[in-house]
Structures are given as C-alpha cells and as structure tokens.
Amino acid sequence: MAQNIIYMDNGDTSRIDDETLEYMNHFYTNSYGNPVSLHSLGMEADENLAEARRIIAGTINAEPEEIIFTSGATESNNMAINGIAEYLKNKGNHILISSVEHSSVKAVAHRLKNDGYKIDEIIVDSEGFIDIEDFISKIKVTTILVSVIYANYEIGTIQNIEEIGSICRERNIIFHTDAAQAYGKIKIDVKKENIDLMTFNAHKNHGPKGVGALYIRKGIKLRKLMEGGAHEFNLRPGTENIPALMGFARSAEIAQRDFEANNKILISLRDKLTDGLLKIDHVTFNGPKGTNISKRLPHNVDITFHYIEGEAILMHLSLRGICVSSGSACSSKTLEPSHILTAIGLKHEQAHGSIRFTLSKFNTEEEIDEVIKNVTEVVQILRSMSSFVPEEHSELISKNAKTFYKNKKAGE
Amino acid sequence: MALKYTDKTIDHFTKPRNLGTIEHADAEATEGSPACGDMVNYTLKINPDTLIIEDIKFRSYGCASNIATASIATEMVMGKHIDEVKNMGTTQAASELGGLPPVKMHCSVLAINGIKAAIREYEKKIGRILDEKRVITEKSLFNILKNVINPKHGVNLVDNGNILRVKIDGQDIFIVIGLEPDEEMYAANINEEVMEHLEAMKCSHEIMVKIESKTGNFI
Incomplete structure (x- = not known):
C-alpha cells in the first residue's frame, strides 16, 4: 500500500529514516539495559543515555544537563506550562500565550483558570506574526510565563523568537517556546534567542514517535508533573526509553548533517506546489508570503479553496492515495474550525475550505505534479456540486457539472 | 482511513445521485450555513394531485458524509408521498448508509430536515397547512x-x-x-x-x- 501513497502530512508525523530505525534495533536486542541498573548492561545504557543527551543538546546550543527527555511535545508543553505555573504561584498568576498555540499549550493554559490563574492571548497579524505592541501591552507585574510557538504547525509562520525572548528576559519573565514544528527545519540557538524553555520532538523529523525533550535553561526551576523515581534530574520519572532516545539523537544528527541540502529541496518543492495550486481560481494562500516567504517553514503550504469544504477535499485526495490535512471543522476532533485560521482573520467558511500540505525530503517533483493535477480535479468536482457558489461565479457549477459526470475518476 | 466511512457512504460521496437543481421546482429549501461548514440545497418536483415526490435534486457544500447523506436521502424519498417523508426519522439517512461515525450523525439530521423543510414550504404554498404561528412551550x-x-x-x-x-x-x-x-x-x-x-x-x-x-x- 505504502508505495502508492503520496504523503504530504509531515507536519503531523513523518516516516522514520531506515538508517535511524536500523540503529535503534541494537538498543532493543543487544544494548537493552536500564540506566539505573548497576551491572554492565545498565552502565552501557547509562552511557548511551548521556550520549543521546549530549547530541540533542548540541543541536540547539544547550548544555546536556539542560535537556529533559519526555514522551513528546505534548508532554513537554504540559510540563513547561503547568510546571512553571505551579512553581511560581507565589510570584504571580498571569500567563501570556499567543492566539496561535497548539492545543497542548492553549488548553493547558486555559485549564489553569480553574486554579485561579489569569490567561491572556496575544493577537497575531494576517500572516500569523505576533503583534509585538499587543504583546508588550498585555504584560503585567503578575506575569510569570510567556509561551509563543516557534513556528506555526498550520500556516508555517516563523516568529521572531529572539525579540520575544529578549522582551521577556528584560522583564525577568520566563519564556517558553513550542518548537515541535521548527526543530530540524530551522537552526535554533537557545542561548542567542533568549529561550528559557523549549519543547521539541523526534517524529516530525524522520525520528521515532513517542519521544521528545524539554530544554530547561540552567537556573530555571519548575514543579514536576508526575511522581516516581528520580530519573531525568528528578524532573521526569520513568525508565528512559533508550532505543527511542538513541533514534531521536540519530535523526537529529541526520537533520543537522543534511540541513542545507534538505532545506533547499523543501523550499523548491514548496514553491513549485504553491505556484501550481495558486493557478486554481478562487483560492487564498494562508500564512507568510511575498517578501515574508523567508519567514515561512520550508515544507509548509496552506491554501483555502473557496466555496468547498476541506474534509471532502481531503477524503477525495485520500481515495486517490494523497495524504494531506485540513483546518476545517469537519476534519477536526472538536468540530470547530482551526483556531489558527480564525486568529489570522479567516471567516469560518474560509477556514473550512483549507488544506495543509507539509512536505518532506522524501517527496519528489513528480509527486508535486501529481498532487497539483489531482487537487485541481477534486476542487472542480466539489465546486460543481456546491450549494455555496455565489451567483457571480455560477460558471463553476454549470460548466463543471458536465465534466463531473463524464469523468467519474473519483470513485475508483 | 482514520474516519471509518462505510463503502456505501464512500460510494454516495464519490458518485452522488440526483445531483443538481430542478428548474421551476415546486419546492425548495436550503438548510445549514457555510459558517457551520455544511449546507444542503434541495429542489423538488411534487405532483399536486397525489402529493408524491416525482423528482428531487440536491447540491451540497460540506464534508464527505454531508454529500453522502444528502445523496441517499434523495433516493429514499423519491416516489414517496410527502406525509411519509414527514414521518421519517432524522437518523434514517445514516442507517441507510450502514451507519456514520458519531461525530458525523448531525449530517443525517441536516439531510433529512432539509427535505422536510422543503415539504413544509410546499404545504404552506398550496394551503395544506396554515402559516405556523409557533407557540413556544x-x-x-x-x-x-x-x-x-x-x-x-x-x-x-x-x-x-x-x-x-x-x-x-x-x-x-x-x-x-x-x-x-x-x-x-x-x-x-x-x-x-x-x-x-x-x-x-x-x-x-x-x-x-x-x-x-x-x-x-x-x-
């Protein structure tokens, strides 16, 4: 099945590198000890763990003891927000997040309202960039934590993290950033960018699923989420997942080694896909564009196809072997349109028609051509039956209805 | 596929039946809204003597199950007396498709209620029912x-x-x-x-x- 699939949903998760998978095997079948054990296998595992930590720290210019391994970005975000809120509850109760956070930041922060915390959201502009004036105006004396996503998972906006970090540092406010999408796609330097806490993971960069990390700058204290053993500097209990951590480290090394080459390929594929899709009538390119395109993730394309609904586009493409995602309400678990798209000012019906394509180094030019061709056909089919095409564009209905009946490819 | 649609649902989604708009229709209704992400439009031809639905067509803006439920609903009511259609349950379109995921059940309600709304308009037009003065209880x-x-x-x-x-x-x-x-x-x-x-x-x-x-x- 897999060889017929064109996978363009790498913002959700990615295929593991064969090299990484093979490397991990060794730690399941040969070097499978627990780092806490005192025997030889345990000592070996302990050395492996230290090696993984050293490698991961090196990729973001951190020190090894500043890296806490977790089960992934969701846990890291939960740990950062809840951990800081709890630890600093006597200092203040105000937390600032952006309006375009992942739910593992947004929902966690809002849930803290039950415990008396005040949450404010920083607004963004039409391309998803933080409004710095709004940000500064919302800082209070009681603000203990600011959390802003490094690069947006839906529309690819890369924030000016260094500036946001320095605004926080000057005011002695802790700054957390969720870099789940950015890590491996952008060169990150936690020291230069004034980052206090940073979430990142492995599986979006061809590493294993179920493993991630939280960078915690030396000197920053937080309350741990779970009780148990004294693993991970007594911040995160539970036997370390050594094979996954080794895979995380290997995938991070590969991403670093091939960084320039991969980025060049991704940007070229992204721009080819964007150009092809923007040739379709009545579409909007969501997120940074034009002179801001350099502040967009290299692998992200997000487009609204007007007058039709995203889940139907997604299902048609899926039946044709193409995997993408949508910001429509009908494809979301909560039945609400993407809050990212409404935050940048899209109306609900514009958010419903959005499709996100996230590329990887495994995609090819031929696949891009294939996707452009199929999306163009599917959009035409759905518009031909849409009850939402305005009067002035009625040609979309009548003209295409005929094409649709003749060309029943969709059901194959 | 993460969304578990039945083969019949996929079939109606990819090859919708009775698609389009009837010119000079006897009854018409549009239910839902673009903001909600689903909107279905029906046009019907109804025999004034027998009150049988002689033809029905739909257009849909919505997800796969929205299109599929509207499509099968048109098949279900074709040739039926309007009173029979008025008594249909709102989840019947879903049942007919072999079931829908719980999160998609509202599509069935929209598909059936859309047709009922068109029939209600028709009955008002021919004076079969009086303009409803709804007393809220x-x-x-x-x-x-x-x-x-x-x-x-x-x-x-x-x-x-x-x-x-x-x-x-x-x-x-x-x-x-x-x-x-x-x-x-x-x-x-x-x-x-x-x-x-x-x-x-x-x-x-x-x-x-x-x-x-x-x-x-x-x-």
Whole structure:
C-alpha cells in the first residue's frame, strides 16, 4: 500500500529514516539495559543515555544537563506550562500565550483558570506574526510565563523568537517556546534567542514517535508533573526509553548533517506546489508570503479553496492515495474550525475550505505534479456540486457539472 | 482511513445521485450555513394531485458524509408521498448508509430536515397547512433540541441526557446543558448548534444557553 501513497502530512508525523530505525534495533536486542541498573548492561545504557543527551543538546546550543527527555511535545508543553505555573504561584498568576498555540499549550493554559490563574492571548497579524505592541501591552507585574510557538504547525509562520525572548528576559519573565514544528527545519540557538524553555520532538523529523525533550535553561526551576523515581534530574520519572532516545539523537544528527541540502529541496518543492495550486481560481494562500516567504517553514503550504469544504477535499485526495490535512471543522476532533485560521482573520467558511500540505525530503517533483493535477480535479468536482457558489461565479457549477459526470475518476 | 466511512457512504460521496437543481421546482429549501461548514440545497418536483415526490435534486457544500447523506436521502424519498417523508426519522439517512461515525450523525439530521423543510414550504404554498404561528412551550423546545446531536455519542442532546434544565420565563428562554469530561471538547460546537436551531424558530424570545461541566470545572 505504502508505495502508492503520496504523503504530504509531515507536519503531523513523518516516516522514520531506515538508517535511524536500523540503529535503534541494537538498543532493543543487544544494548537493552536500564540506566539505573548497576551491572554492565545498565552502565552501557547509562552511557548511551548521556550520549543521546549530549547530541540533542548540541543541536540547539544547550548544555546536556539542560535537556529533559519526555514522551513528546505534548508532554513537554504540559510540563513547561503547568510546571512553571505551579512553581511560581507565589510570584504571580498571569500567563501570556499567543492566539496561535497548539492545543497542548492553549488548553493547558486555559485549564489553569480553574486554579485561579489569569490567561491572556496575544493577537497575531494576517500572516500569523505576533503583534509585538499587543504583546508588550498585555504584560503585567503578575506575569510569570510567556509561551509563543516557534513556528506555526498550520500556516508555517516563523516568529521572531529572539525579540520575544529578549522582551521577556528584560522583564525577568520566563519564556517558553513550542518548537515541535521548527526543530530540524530551522537552526535554533537557545542561548542567542533568549529561550528559557523549549519543547521539541523526534517524529516530525524522520525520528521515532513517542519521544521528545524539554530544554530547561540552567537556573530555571519548575514543579514536576508526575511522581516516581528520580530519573531525568528528578524532573521526569520513568525508565528512559533508550532505543527511542538513541533514534531521536540519530535523526537529529541526520537533520543537522543534511540541513542545507534538505532545506533547499523543501523550499523548491514548496514553491513549485504553491505556484501550481495558486493557478486554481478562487483560492487564498494562508500564512507568510511575498517578501515574508523567508519567514515561512520550508515544507509548509496552506491554501483555502473557496466555496468547498476541506474534509471532502481531503477524503477525495485520500481515495486517490494523497495524504494531506485540513483546518476545517469537519476534519477536526472538536468540530470547530482551526483556531489558527480564525486568529489570522479567516471567516469560518474560509477556514473550512483549507488544506495543509507539509512536505518532506522524501517527496519528489513528480509527486508535486501529481498532487497539483489531482487537487485541481477534486476542487472542480466539489465546486460543481456546491450549494455555496455565489451567483457571480455560477460558471463553476454549470460548466463543471458536465465534466463531473463524464469523468467519474473519483470513485475508483 | 482514520474516519471509518462505510463503502456505501464512500460510494454516495464519490458518485452522488440526483445531483443538481430542478428548474421551476415546486419546492425548495436550503438548510445549514457555510459558517457551520455544511449546507444542503434541495429542489423538488411534487405532483399536486397525489402529493408524491416525482423528482428531487440536491447540491451540497460540506464534508464527505454531508454529500453522502444528502445523496441517499434523495433516493429514499423519491416516489414517496410527502406525509411519509414527514414521518421519517432524522437518523434514517445514516442507517441507510450502514451507519456514520458519531461525530458525523448531525449530517443525517441536516439531510433529512432539509427535505422536510422543503415539504413544509410546499404545504404552506398550496394551503395544506396554515402559516405556523409557533407557540413556544417547554415541549417544543425539547423537540428542537432533539435535532442537535451530541458528537461524542451520535445521539441527540435530549436522549443523551445533556439537557439539565429548560425554562420559559416570560420573554426569556433558559437552557442549561451539562457535559461529561469526555464531551467538554465539543462545548463550542454544541453551543453553536443549539443557538442555530433555536434562532431558526425566529421567535422574539431572549435565548440564554448555559453549558456546564458535570464535574463543576470551567469549560
């Protein structure tokens, strides 16, 4: 099945590198000890763990003891927000997040309202960039934590993290950033960018699923989420997942080694896909564009196809072997349109028609051509039956209805 | 596929039946809205002597199950007497497709109610029913709330036990909805759906909907 699939949903998760998978095997079948054990296998595992930590720290210019391994970005975000809120509850109760956070930041922060915390959201502009004036105006004396996503998972906006970090540092406010999408796609330097806490993971960069990390700058204290053993500097209990951590480290090394080459390929594929899709009538390119395109993730394309609904586009493409995602309400678990798209000012019906394509180094030019061709056909089919095409564009209905009946490819 | 659609649903989605618009239709209705992400339009040809639906076509803006339920609904009502269609249950389109995921059950309600709305307009037009002067009672409110599906379970809010209180106090309507922790993620959706259905009554009442967590947490 897999060889017929064109996978363009790498913002959700990615295929593991064969090299990484093979490397991990060794730690399941040969070097499978627990780092806490005192025997030889345990000592070996302990050395492996230290090696993984050293490698991961090196990729973001951190020190090894500043890296806490977790089960992934969701846990890291939960740990950062809840951990800081709890630890600093006597200092203040105000937390600032952006309006375009992942739910593992947004929902966690809002849930803290039950415990008396005040949450404010920083607004963004039409391309998803933080409004710095709004940000500064919302800082209070009681603000203990600011959390802003490094690069947006839906529309690819890369924030000016260094500036946001320095605004926080000057005011002695802790700054957390969720870099789940950015890590491996952008060169990150936690020291230069004034980052206090940073979430990142492995599986979006061809590493294993179920493993991630939280960078915690030396000197920053937080309350741990779970009780148990004294693993991970007594911040995160539970036997370390050594094979996954080794895979995380290997995938991070590969991403670093091939960084320039991969980025060049991704940007070229992204721009080819964007150009092809923007040739379709009545579409909007969501997120940074034009002179801001350099502040967009290299692998992200997000487009609204007007007058039709995203889940139907997604299902048609899926039946044709193409995997993408949508910001429509009908494809979301909560039945609400993407809050990212409404935050940048899209109306609900514009958010419903959005499709996100996230590329990887495994995609090819031929696949891009294939996707452009199929999306163009599917959009035409759905518009031909849409009850939402305005009067002035009625040609979309009548003209295409005929094409649709003749060309029943969709059901194959 | 993550969404478990039946083969029949996929079939109706990719090869919709009775697609289009009937020119000079006897009855027409559009239900839903683009903002909600689903909107279906029906046009019908009805025999004035026999009251049999002789033809029906649809257009749809919506997800795969929205298109599929509208498509199968047109097949289900074709050749039927309008009274028979009026008595159809709102989940019948879903059953006919071999079931829908709970989160998609509302599509079936929209598909069936769209046809019923067209029939109601037709009956008004021919004078078979009088222009409704709706008297709002607690019972009628419950009937309206039966059209709102709890996406977690695919069952309407009333039968799912989510309606904690309904009260009419002069010009004010109060509705209190309670959600279990695993239903709380749908709070915004349920609120929108309830408001949409109540506002469709076009009454002059002030409507207040409160959504509570059954565990007492903030939603």
